[in-house]
Amino acid sequence: MSSLTVKNVTLKFGGLTAVHDLSFHIPAGSITSIIGPNGAGKTSVFNMITGFYRPTAGQIMLGNENLVGKKPSQITQRGLARTFQNLRLFPNLTVLDNVKSGMHSRTKQTVWGALWHTPAQKKEERLIEEVARDCLAFVGMDASRYRIAKNLPYGEQRYLEIARALGTKPRVLLLDEPAAGLNYEEKENLIELIKRIRQKYELTVLIIEHDMGLIHKISENVIVLDYGQKIAEGAPVEVLNHPRVVEAYLGKEEEAM
Amino acid sequence: MNPLGKKLSIILSLVVACCLPFLTNNYWLDVATLALFYIVLAQGLNVVVGFAGLLDLGYAAFFAVGAYTTGILMTVYQWSFWLTLPVSMAIAAVVGVIIGAPTLRLRSDYLAIVTLGFGEIIRILAINLDITGSASGIYGIPRPSIGSYMLAGQMDFYYLILIIAILAVLAVKRLGSSRIGRAWMYIREDEDAAEAMGINRIKMKLLAYSIGAVIGSLGGSVFAVKMSAIAPLSFSFTQSIMILLAVVLGGLGSIPGVVLGAVLVIALPELLRSVEDWRYLIFGVALVAMMLFRPQGLWPARYDTGKDSAHEADTLRTEGSDRDVQLDSEKCNA
Amino acid sequence: MDILVQTLADGLVIGAFYSLIALGYTMVFGIIKLLNFAHGDLYMLGAFVGYTLLSVVSGNGSGAGLMGIIVVLFLTMVIVGAIGMGIERVAYRPLLLAPRLSILITAIGVSLFLENGSMLFWGAQYQVYPLQLSHDGWEVFGAHITYTQIGLVIISALLMLGLHLFISRTLYGKAMRAIAHDQTACHLMGINVHKVIALTFFIGASLAAGAGTMAGAYYGTVNFMMGFIIGLKAFTAAVLGGIGSIPGAMLGGLLLGMMETAGTFLFGGSWKDVVAFSLLILILVLKPTGIMGEKVTERM
Numbered sequence: 001m002s003s004l005t006v007k008n009v010t011l012k013f014g015g016l017t018a019v020h021d022l023s024f025h026i027p028a029g030s031i032t033s034i035i036g037p038n039g040a041g042k043t044s045v046f047n048m049i050t051g052f053y054r055p056t057a058g059q060i061m062l063g064n065e066n067l068v069g070k071k072p073s074q075i076t077q078r079g080l081a082r083t084f085q086n087l088r089l090f091p092n093l094t095v096l097d098n099v100k101s102g103m104h105s106r107t108k109q110t111v112w113g114a115l116w117h118t119p120a121q122k123k124e125e126r127l128i129e130e131v132a133r134d135c136l137a138f139v140g141m142d143a144s145r146y147r148i149a150k151n152l153p154y155g156e157q158r159y160l161e162i163a164r165a166l167g168t169k170p171r172v173l174l175l176d177e178p179a180a181g182l183n184y185e186e187k188e189n190l191i192e193l194i195k196r197i198r199q200k201y202e203l204t205v206l207i208i209e210h211d212m213g214l215i216h217k218i219s220e221n222v223i224v225l226d227y228g229q230k231i232a233e234g235a236p237v238e239v240l241n242h243p244r245v246v247e248a249y250l251g252k253e254e255e256a257m
Numbered sequence: 258m259n260p261l262g263k264k265l266s267i268i269l270s271l272v273v274a275c276c277l278p279f280l281t282n283n284y285w286l287d288v289a290t291l292a293l294f295y296i297v298l299a300q301g302l303n304v305v306v307g308f309a310g311l312l313d314l315g316y317a318a319f320f321a322v323g324a325y326t327t328g329i330l331m332t333v334y335q336w337s338f339w340l341t342l343p344v345s346m347a348i349a350a351v352v353g354v355i356i357g358a359p360t361l362r363l364r365s366d367y368l369a370i371v372t373l374g375f376g377e378i379i380r381i382l383a384i385n386l387d388i389t390g391s392a393s394g395i396y397g398i399p400r401p402s403i404g405s406y407m408l409a410g411q412m413d414f415y416y417l418i419l420i421i422a423i424l425a426v427l428a429v430k431r432l433g434s435s436r437i438g439r440a441w442m443y444i445r446e447d448e449d450a451a452e453a454m455g456i457n458r459i460k461m462k463l464l465a466y467s468i469g470a471v472i473g474s475l476g477g478s479v480f481a482v483k484m485s486a487i488a489p490l491s492f493s494f495t496q497s498i499m500i501l502l503a504v505v506l507g508g509l510g511s512i513p514g515v516v517l518g519a520v521l522v523i524a525l526p527e528l529l530r531s532v533e534d535w536r537y538l539i540f541g542v543a544l545v546a547m548m549l550f551r552p553q554g555l556w557p558a559r560y561d562t563g564k565d566s567a568h569e570a571d572t573l574r575t576e577g578s579d580r581d582v583q584l585d586s587e588k589c590n591a
Numbered sequence: 592m593d594i595l596v597q598t599l600a601d602g603l604v605i606g607a608f609y610s611l612i613a614l615g616y617t618m619v620f621g622i623i624k625l626l627n628f629a630h631g632d633l634y635m636l637g638a639f640v641g642y643t644l645l646s647v648v649s650g651n652g653s654g655a656g657l658m659g660i661i662v663v664l665f666l667t668m669v670i671v672g673a674i675g676m677g678i679e680r681v682a683y684r685p686l687l688l689a690p691r692l693s694i695l696i697t698a699i700g701v702s703l704f705l706e707n708g709s710m711l712f713w714g715a716q717y718q719v720y721p722l723q724l725s726h727d728g729w730e731v732f733g734a735h736i737t738y739t740q741i742g743l744v745i746i747s748a749l750l751m752l753g754l755h756l757f758i759s760r761t762l763y764g765k766a767m768r769a770i771a772h773d774q775t776a777c778h779l780m781g782i783n784v785h786k787v788i789a790l791t792f793f794i795g796a797s798l799a800a801g802a803g804t805m806a807g808a809y810y811g812t813v814n815f816m817m818g819f820i821i822g823l824k825a826f827t828a829a830v831l832g833g834i835g836s837i838p839g840a841m842l843g844g845l846l847l848g849m850m851e852t853a854g855t856f857l858f859g860g861s862w863k864d865v866v867a868f869s870l871l872i873l874i875l876v877l878k879p880t881g882i883m884g885e886k887v888t889e890r891m
Contacts, residue, residue: 050453076455084453090446093439100436101443105455107436111468114435115428121435128436168455312695359876365691366626367875370826374868377823385861494819498699505696538707544700545682548693 002063002079002171002204003028004049009058011044011228018044019228022058026172026221031198031205033215033236036225037248042208043085045225046176049206050082051075062172077105081170083161085177085208091150095141095160098149099132102167106131135163138200139193155186159193166197172204173197179211191217212240224248274419278412286411288527290483293418294476295519299503300422300429300512301472306501307510307558308438309465310445311361312369315376316500318356319470321383321492322349323477328395328487329388338401338482345478346471353470354463361462376497383489394488401482414483421479425472430512432468441465442510495537502540505547508554517556593733598852600736604809606848607747608634611802612825613832613840614754615675615795621771621835622791623687628698630799631822632705633675635815637800638807639713641667646721660722660808664746667804668797675796676789684785702819710815717812724808743805750801751841754794758837767791771835799825820864824851827871833884842882 004026011019019041026032034042047053049060051072060067067075081102090098107128113121136142139159144152149160158178165173175194179187191214198205209215215222215236222239224232226248232239239245277289298320305313326345330336336344360371383389390396400409401417408417432438440461443451452458481487499522507518526536547554612634619627644663682701686694728737758764766787770777777784806821807813824847832843847867854866874881 052449052453071457072449072452073455073457076453082453084450088447088450088453090443090450092446093442097439097442100439101451101454101456104436104440104443109436111432111437111464114432114437117431124436164454306692310692312692314699360872363875363879366624366695367830367879369695370626370823371872371875373823374827374871377820378865378868381861381865498703501696501699509692534711535707537703538711541700541703541705541707544703545697546700548689548697548700549682549685552689552693 003061004080004172004204004206005059005061006045006049007059007061009045009048009055009060011041011048011053012056017228019048019055022225022228022230024223024230024233026204026206028204029198029202030220031194031207031218032221032223033207033209033219034223034225035209035215040225041228042225043176044228046082046174046208049075049174050080073105076168076170079169079171080174081165081168081172082174083158083165083176083178085180087157087161089149089157089160089164091148093149094146095136095149095152096129096132096145098160099135099164099167100128102135102164102169103128103131106169131169132167135166138166138196139163155182158182158190162193162197166201170201170203172206173201175205175207175209177208177210179209179214187211187214190214194218216240271423278415283411286415288523290411290415290418292520292523293415293422294480295500295503295523296422296516297418297425297476297479298473298500299507299515299519299522300425301469301476302500303504303510303512303515304429304432304441304472305465305469306504307508307515308433308441308445309462310365310441311462311465312365312372313466313469314369314373314494314497314501315356315379316372316469316473317492317494317496318376318379319349319353319473320477320480320496321379321489322352322470323474324481324487324491325383325389325395325477326474327478327481328398331398331482332395333388338399338478342475342478345474349470349474349477350467353467357463357466361459361466373494373497376492376494380489380492380494383492389489392489394486394490395481396486398481398485398487400485408482414479418479418483421475425475426512426516428472433510433512437461437464445510499540502544505544506555508557511554511556511558514554514556514558518554521555594856596732596736597734598856599849600731600734600740602849602852603845604740604743604848605852606828606845607744608802608806608821608844609825609828609848610841610844611747611750611798612821613828613844614751614837615799616826616829617832617834617837617840618767618791618795620829621837622767622788623683623774624691625683625694625698626826627683627795628695628822629678629701629705630795631818631820631825632702632709633671633796633818634799634803634806634821634825635709635813635818636674636705637667637671637803638813638817639709639718639803639815640670640800641804641807642713642718642720642813649721664801664804668801671800671803672793672797675792675799678796679789679792684788702822706815706819713813713815715815717814720807720811720813722808739809743809746805747802750798754798755837757794763787763790823871824864824867827867827874830871830879830881831874833881836881836883839881839883 006022006024009019009022010017022045034045036042044053048055049067051067051070051074055068062078062080065078090101107124109121109124133142133145136145139162141156141159141163144156149157152160162178179190182190194205195218197203207219219236222234222236223230224239224245231244231248232242278286302313302316305311323345326348327338327341330341330344331338356372356375360368363371384392400407402408408414440451440456443454443456444458444461448458503518503522504515506521507516508514529536612630615630616627619625641663644666648659648663678701682697683694686697724739726737728735728740758767766777766782769782770784770787774784825844828843828847829840831847832839832841850870851863851867855863858866
């Protein structure tokens with residue numbers, strides 16, 4: 001469990017400012033949602049936190065450590081895991097192998113161990129398998145462990161991404177639109193799952209989501225972005241009724257409908 | 258295939274491979290020796306292309322590094338063959354890193370053409386440098402010996418390269434099923450996701466590249482003493498393509514497939530002697546046809562080690578991989 | 592001084608060939624993100640088709656006059672353009688949605704096919720072009736610049752100008768640029784994407800073929816492997832100029848031609864290719880977007 005702090009972060013692509021002077025703090029152990037209209041910069045924020053984009057200015061702190069300038073893999077090693085908005089599984093590998101990926105940065109056997117099948121290597125492989133199967137069992141997918149990832153139904157692919165992220169043994173979990181494309185029942189299950197994740201794995205959870213119902217039910221704290229800036233922050237009930245949020249976010253969605 | 262059948266077929270093919278020198282004439286023994294060389298090279302390339310998904314079009318360069326290192330050390334400095342092996346492997350690993358380090362950040366297709374360029378540079382260096390004997394190459398490379406026994410006969414070299422081939426297959430197999438092998442496959446499947454899972458893609462790609470280089474150079478070293486003369490002609494772009502063909506034909510990432518592919522690439526031209534001029538034309542068509550109709554290869558890699566979903570291996574990669582499209586178009590549109 | 596001018600003049604001609612081939616690379620890459628490995632072989636094919644047509648024209652006793660040459664050049668471009676389109680239809684189109692590795696390997700297969708098909712058809716030995724171009728010319732600062740060189744550069748320039756007008760002024764050109772930007776959106780907007788891609792292959796192939804015919808006439812001999820190295824170099828030129836950028840390809844070709852002739856002059860002919868390939872690697876490592884390429888931020 002660890003807190004995440006974003007301090008005065010700005011992201012520019014050429015002349016375009018995707019995120020402007022954004023600051024927020026996510027207390028350890030909380031579930032926080034980031035919402036905002038399409039193009040508000042939510043995924044950009046995720047990509048900066050996870051090291052895929054480098055902020056033009058500002059700091060991102062995991063606990064007391066600045067993450068800016070670190071590679072995504074280094075950030076994952078420090079205890080931050082993510083899922084992707086558009087599923088990014090390893091499509092041709094088995095479910096189990098997908099989840100095993102998380103343990104890569106938690107293990108250290110080299111070519112030598114692999115070539116000679118040393119006892120230490122075998123022990124480590126057993127550990128990897130154990131952790132991976134635990135994570136799969138946690139999301140209820142242990143039975144599908146030998147299936148090829150791309151052949152799974154959509155909902156299970158979403159769960160698999162979560163299991164895979166848990167496999168990295170994170171302290172903070174970032175979920176990018178985890179409910180996208182799920183039906184009502186699946187969403188209800190997802191809410192339960194996220195709550196259970198926090199409890200069992202003692203995680204800080206940050207979610208990007210569009211589904212207002214889900215946000216209401218799950219988050220303790222909501223951050224609203226529009227045009228790369230934070231326009232509101234607080235408990236779900238107050239934030240979602242905030243006039244600027246209604247104007248920027250809900251208003252637009254009605255138009256779209 | 259069940260595990261017992263698998264074991265039996267491995268033992269059977271090993272027995273056949275061991276008895277082959279007594280079952281056939283010199284001509285076919287030579288073909289078989291060449292096929293074993295190709296198995297070594299193709300397994301090395303399999304690590305790079307099949308596991309890590311990095312298209313290397315200059316792989317013959319590493320074959321050349323091995324052959325020339327051994328050739329030069331043995332003729333100019335009178336080294337023992339066995340001592341040249343670690344040296345040539347080390348040099349190949351270093352060359353692999355030198356080539357890889359600056360280029361592995363590039364998109365896959367750029368990497369392909371850069372490796373092609375490097376392959377050509379190494380070949381042109383071999384043609385132009387004095388130490389490599391210019392265009393005529395190096396000749397009079399001594400025979401290796403074990404104790405007082407000198408490996409000189411055709412059969413000796415057959416068994417030498419057979420041992421190397423078995424070791425290469427075993428090494429690649431073990432690497433493939435380790436955390437390192439899995440990391441390569443994650444990178445091949447989705448680089449960004451692999452990085453997000455905590456895999457340092459640059460480091461792992463470099464490792465794949467170096468391992469491939471080491472295996473290739475090992476093949477080259479043995480090639481040098483087997484032929485006792487080497488020339489730049491053996492390390493051309495065509496050679497790189499033939500090795501690639503073996504990997505693609507057999508099945509990218511599939512260890513038995515790549516063995517099969519290597520044997521086919523060597524044996525088919527022998528069987529098709531009557532249409533020799535058509536050989537490369539047919540290979541070209543074969544490459545296109547494989548990609549169009551059976552991209553997973555003749556003996557596809559199977560990642561579903563479980564029994565409950567065996568049939569899915571056949572549909573591997575064939576059914577329109579929508580995700581790839583989605584990802585690619587996303588990258589392109591950005 | 593004379594050597595410098597001579598180098599520049601020779602480099603300009605070679606550079607013009609590189610530019611014409613690089614254009615095809617860049618256009619195809621721009622539109623479907625494919626490195627068409629077989630592209631250099633279309634140049635070779637152009638040289639051979641031109642060779643055969645010229646043999647026919649000059650074989651009936653009339654000899655190939657200026658008009659004859661221009662007609663041959665035009666016909667070659669159409670024929671090879673059609674072949675390029677055929678390749679796209681058969682080998683690439685079914686794989687547009689496949690993983691990138693598949694289509695790259697396919698392109699290598701196509702290249703092998705074209706090279707060895709040409710070898711079977713026209714023979715493995717060098718063929719002498721049935722055409723003697725004049726070696727007369729002007730003396731400029733002590734350098735000898737032939738009328739032929741000037742003619743070839745002018746023809747190349749006209750072809751490039753034509754392409755530029757086509758891309759910037761016509762609806763097809765606009766569609767090409769649009770598809771390069773977002774293929775799916777173009778589909779949705781009712782643009783016949785496949786038709787435009789096919790046209791791109793046609794243009795790219797015919798430009799390479801034009802370069803091939805001219806190169807055949809300029810150097811005097813043709814061979815089935817002549818496209819391999821030059822394809823790689825033209826790719827270098829495309830990357831140098833910034834892959835995907837049409838003016839970049841033109842500029843990159845000319846620059847590479849001159850750098851290479853300068854490199855030959857400095858290091859000797861046997862290192863010529865090393866100079867070009869080292870340059871390629873350097874650019875890709877230091878500035879992969881080239882001179883005029885746009886920076887592409889990969890979206891997650």
